[in-house]
Amino acid sequence: MVQRRGNIFTHIFLIFIIAVILFPVVWVVTTSLRRDEAAFSSKLFTSRLTLQHYRDLVAPEKNLPFLVQDLQAMISKVKPYDTWSEEELKDAVGSSIEKVKSYLSETEARLNDAVNSFERVDAFLNDHSEEIKNRTIEEMRELLSSIQIPDLNDSVENRAALYLVLSKERYNSTAHKALKELLERFTGVDTGTRDGYEKAIESLKESYEKLADGYDGLIEETQRELNAVKEEMSSLRQQYSDLQDDVMEANLVIEKDIIPELERIKISLSELNNLREQIRQTALSSPFPVADEEFSRNTSEAVQMLNEFLDEMITFAEYDSLKDLLVELKKELTKLSEGNEDLRNRLLFSDLMKIYEELHPRLIRILKEAAETIASIKDRIMVLNVLNKRLKDLEIQEKDLTAKISEYQQKISEVQQKLLEPQRTLNLIVFRYDLEKTISSLEGVKAFKKTDLLRYSSALKTLRDFMNSYWKKDELYSRISRVVKEMRWIEEYRDFASKFDVFPENLKAILEEMHTSLSDLERSSGDLISLSSQGLYVSSSVLSRMYDIVKMDFVNRVRANMSVASRRAGNLIDLVPFSEVKKDLRNIDRELFRIDQIWKQKTKHYFWLWVLNSVIVSLIVAFITTTVCAIAAYPFSRMRFLGRRYGIMALLLIQMFPGVIFMIAIYDLLNFMGKYIPFIGIDTLGGLIFAYLTNIAYNMYLIKGFYDTIPTSLEEAAIVDGATRFQSFYRIIIPLARPILTVVFLLVFIGTFNEYVVARIILQNVRHYTYALGLQAFATGPYETEWGLFTAAALLGMTPMVILFLSLQRYLVSGLTRGAVKE
Template sequence: MVVRKRNWLTHAILIILIVAILFPVVWVVSTSLRRDNAAFSSKLFSSRMSLQNYKDLLFPEDNVLRLLSDIESITTNSRPYDEKPVEFLVEKFDKDIEALKVYSKESKELISVVDNEYETIKSYLSENSDKLIQTVVEQVNKLNEKINIEKSDNNQLIGVAIISLLEEGRINEKDVQELSLGFDYKDYEDVYVEELKTKLDNIESLKRQLQEDQAKLNQIKKELDFYQEEYTRLSLIIDNSIIPQFESFNKTLQVAYDLLNTPSNQIMAVVSEKDAVENFEEVYSIVKNMFGINLSKERKAVVDKMYENMTKVKMLWDNFTLKNSANYADFISLINQFNLKALKQVRESYNLLKNFAEIEREYLKLSNEYILFANKIGSKNQDLEELTRKYLEEEGKYLPAKAYIMSLLLKDDIESFINKVEKYTLPKDINKLYLAVKILSRNVNDFLGYVSDDSLKKDVRSSIRKLDWVATLNDFSKKYEKFAKDVKVFIDEFDKYVSSIESTGKAAIYSSKNGVKVRIAALLQLFTKVQSEYPANIASSMSIASKAAADLVDQFPVNDLDKSFKNVDKKLFRFDQIWKQKQKYYLWRWIFNSVIVAGIVAIITTIVNALAAYPFSRMRFRGRKYGIMSLLLIQMFPAIMYMIALYGFLSFIGRYIPSIGLNTLGGLIFVYLGNIAFNMYLIKGFYDTIPSSLEEAAMIDGATRWQTFWRIVIPLASPILSVVVILTFMGTFNEFVLAKIILQDVEKYTYAVGLWTFSSGPFETEWGLFSAAALVGMLPMVILFLSMQKYLVGGLTKGSVKG
């Protein structure tokens, strides 16, 4: 008998992979059902589960704000009621008013139920006050047992630790007196100064120096940024304007020099040198001054070249004798043009270059200063790190002693806490109990700051967290009482507004139908009240109370009130759904659009591919071998590469055929139909597996080529055609980029584009709605896949066999 050896490593890897693969699915399902915001929760599962996300997406409720908006449209004869008859509007108005009254009644009933539950909670707290207080005391006593720190036998350690704590402000003289040390801690002040105080003062002094240096460095950086900006700006002007102009001047000077250097007296001319010499001398003087400006090598070469050229021209000019020749006339004409252009340009360039040189000099100076200061600060930071390290090492010797002292004081605080809270009565003194627990928690955190034992820290924090229910119960009581007080006034005012709207609404409808639109003042005021006052005054308190009630289900030390807390949370959640403002979603429309687009594309693509693949499989023609390969090669390029061309084409054709233009599902279908080459190749491979003898036999019996294709090949190829339908439908259904570019109207969005709206804007943290929409959107593909699954594997494998 052969015994198989089990490979536990393989099993472990498979289990890990399954968990990793299924985790996103579990998270999406869990998030779609939770009422709290998964974006701000570290828990995978929540106790506050609901189908509300699915209701909002699939069966949205016309809550108060939507009804008020609907009544506004009815009474002003606005869309979508502008073409409805008066009788219909009156009937719809009555229904909406009745729905508002029903919501008001339901809200009062919800508040009544929650009030009763709140009274039940208060009664329970009153009846079991001693028990609950005792629970707090027991928990604090357990905490007290965990904070036993061993006392050091070295009085010096304790004395120095006390002085250090006094300097830090953690304790005071009264606390020291209560410790009953048995020795005078002041005897160790010299030790404290030598081992800790001096080092700490050095650290503080170095920190102050670093702050001053950093402030100076920031000031240098600010000035450096200014000079750098000016340096960059002037560099662009010099390189893009001045240098090219000077190079042009150099060419002109070279031409002028050549005219003088090759004189001719064959043709005589009358020449006037008026202003030419003076202007040239002025330009020459300015360029000569430029010669001394400190510039970069490339820039200076251009300026020096101009100075050199002008010097050559000037020397030749001064010694030139044939001043009545035609060459000299041409020279003077050229020099006058040169002077005209160069004089102003050279003046401005000189000032700019001079300014640039100063800025460059200051910039370099500040850069060096900045580097020096940065290095200085870096060095001081290293010194600070070293001093801090030495201080912490020295202080580490005293941490156990500090922890011991803080534990003694914490024990005294715990004893004082117990003596104080034992006198409290719930629910009357819940705020006092909350303040006492808050102070105790702060003292516990101060103690833990000196504890190095991580396990002790964890145990102590775990113990103190068991008192979190006190703060949560305090928040619940305060916020619910405020909510209950405000909401009753709010609903009473709401009823008055509804009565006013009901009395004037029908008259407004008749008036609007007759051409005189009347906007009901009470309706406008009520809409503003619900839209702004409710979230500001009512919902803020209610949401905190509801969340606190849900938290108390887990935190409250006994389970007797779990039902009441859950009921409060549930009823307040329902109350919020009635009154809160909700975004309008078009999920059904988006899914319908995607199903229509993907379905039409899948059917047309399959038909075209079935017809196009047949000649490549059965017929012999020139280009058959490389034709389909060429199509495959073209399809290798992503569609986004030619999106501009598609966009322009749809924009153009939409002017003449609007149904396939931009922002239309027809245009999107048209774009998607370009994806045929791969599916054609797939179907062609399947056709190759069908024996051609079947078609030959049919043709012998009198069938035409079309009949053999339609009656023999197509039925036999149904598996691969089903595969193409599935793959095309899934790919089109999930496509986002092209649909996002082509479609603009929200009602025309496909599912993928619509789902994107849940991840942007004010709803980017509403992961529950996003997850629910993602799961609902899976249904069409799941249904299609399951209904045609039997064809998928067979079609793919058969199509891959070479015939």
């Protein structure tokens, strides 16, 4: 007998895996049914359920914003009403006006119903205000009695801890009142006056300083030094940055202005030297020798300036290009100024000197400018070196001072660690005093009005503040948390009541204005339609105002407060301890939600068209792929030809690369084909179908593998009986291969139906979108992600795939079970 052993860890693991896998599905289902958006609630399940998201997808309601826009289109006689007759337009406008009236009447009725429910809730809570007060006070007294505070003796540690608690508190504060008795016992000073309080604090300070051993003062002094060092460093860094900018600007002048000018002068001097050699070779002479003293003096002056400039630049390693250029200039000038004695009698030598006289002022000017620029750079670099040295010294000081402060703070931290427990005890004393004061305040509550709700909120704030600062999760923390949880509904109700007090009056004013505008439109609509039918463009200012009311006034004055009130009412259904008011709260939530749906600007969509596009594309792609693969796989399975083995491997190798990497080529191909075959181009379903036909190799390999399992004797018998090769294929092979053909069809259909990237690239027109692109449109609402609509669309979009799978399931099962054939 085999004994089966259970493995609890295996079961736990499987349960965990199932929970992880099913969580997204559960989230999608619950979010599609919830009234509050998932962004506003952390609950996975909620009592605020609705089918509105499905209604908006399946049969979108023509609410007020839609009707107002539609009326404007009718009055102006624009598409889709541009072909309608005058009588048809008048009937349609009249029908739409009646629909608007019914929406306004429904809004008024639902608002009155919500107000009546609110008044009943408010009256009930006021009638039971004493019960609410007593219950809250009882919970707080139980909490107060559970606070255990140890006695504090007059030790140095306790005095120092008391100083830390009170040093930041002013005279007569809550902490002072709570710790007054302890303060007077420790110091022996009457703290009933401000002077006495300050004297007592000074007395406690001595105990703290004795315990801190002067490290507080050292920290303050060192911090002042550190701040001074940082301030000086900041100033020096600014100076350093400014000087660097000046040097960079000077370098730019040298690079962009001075060097190009010197290059041009060097070229001119080189040409003058060439001219001088040509003059030397000519035989033309003048009877009067040329006086070249000024020429020699000018060239000597330029050479001397160049020598001085080069001496100044010995220490500059960064300007080698400028140095080389100056050396070349010097060579050209030296060559030009020497050996001219035999040229004085030449006729053209005077022309050469005139040319140089024009060039000489430019050369002197640019050399002076370059020398001044280099001198300014040299001065700034010297200052930069001094600043850099000083900054390094200051950085060392900063590091040392920071280390000192860290050391002192470590000492202070050790002292404060010793004082942590006494401080907690003192904080408990203060909290107990606050709690007693809060209980006393709540005892004065007479009703459940605004002022009374403020007292409850103040009490809740006291509890939350202490709970947030409490140091451990013990029994006291659990008690406080429980009291806060019990009182949370009061805060929710306060917020709910404050919002509900505001929006009804605003909504009534908006309804009154809408009724007035609608009456004006009803009187003038006939004349406006008549004018529009005569070919004039007509626009109704009344409708424009109505649209502003719906689009802006309602949103700004009503919707925000109404949405908060509706959400708070839904929360109160789960939180309020009185079952008698839950029905009215649920009614308020329902009525306000319906009012919001009447006035809300809905997201325009073509959901069913998107699903239909996906179904059409997926069916065609699946049919073509399955047909082509079924036919193409047959030769590879049954026939013998050259390249049979490596041909299918080559196709598979190509299939290993994702189809997206070919999108540029496919896009260009579709763009080209669309010019000649419009239905197979960019932004067409035909083009998208063409782009999706990329899975043929892989699916062909699957079908080929299945064909290999079918005995060849069946075909041979059919051929012996007179069937052709093609007849044996579609009469014998295809029926037996139905399971794999069904699998391929399903896989291609599902993959195509859910594909996003290729569709996003090819399709631009929103009416051509597929289901996946449409989902992305729902995921980006005008203000936030509309999770309810998104998840509802996701669930509805699964319908075609589920129907197809269920309809083909019996073929899958039956085909797989009778797929084996014995010879």
